Amino acid sequence: MAALPLDATGHAPARRGTRIALPVALAVLALPLITAAHHSRPAPYGDRLTVHARVDDARPGREPALRATDRAVQAYDKESGAPRWTYTRAGRRPVTLLPAPGHAFTLWSDGLVTDTARADGGSVRWHRAVPASADWLRTPAARAGAGVLQPLTPDAGMLAVVTPHRIAAYRTADGDLRxxxxxxxxCSFEPARSVRRGGALLVAQPCTGPAAAWTAQVVAVDDYGRIVPGRTPLGNGDLRRSPGGAGSPEN
Known part of the structure; x- marks a missing residue:
């Protein structure tokens, strides 16, 4: 076997395999650190969703009951009272909660609206910020968020978020603004002064000035928008397919 050539210091140079093995070894040692850093990243929006008990039966009648506390949204079994899941957001509190089939809609103190999978608490499906609402929610005029969250269809396929400046409607399957x-x-909307008549949601819109007609101080909306004579609304892009396989027209 031939002797290895010596370098200028009189030592044999390191084998090429050693030079390759060293970076590989360092990379392997770094993997646990990288993984730990990945798991320690803060959740988006400060979310913390804790599932206490897994339930395979997701039938509507078996969905958990819901309640909002000062700091959390909680789901619990209707019969035993055992907790199913808890949802908190760092530094935020739930202002109002709207239970619906398959959904737990929550309005938070920072003006964020969220939709949590009600049956198992498996995910927060979407987050939507409501502009210029956080300051208003801290005032007595907000009435603790009364009337802000309004379902526009019996199955809660569309959700209205009513604030003084605007009414916004979201498709609940994916949070798409419709x-x-x-x-x-x-004028301004008053969410707490709203009532449902058939398929319509009537919302008070009081205006300043004595000349404002009473008809201008109430608006009627449904899942397609404001109800006015002769309107021809487009579809809301229903993501659920009909038995024939065709969806509703996209807006």
């Missing part, structure tokens, strides 16, 4: 109705100049 339409926005701004309040008229000199």
């Amino acid at each position: 339409w926005v109705l701004p309040a008229k100049t000199g």
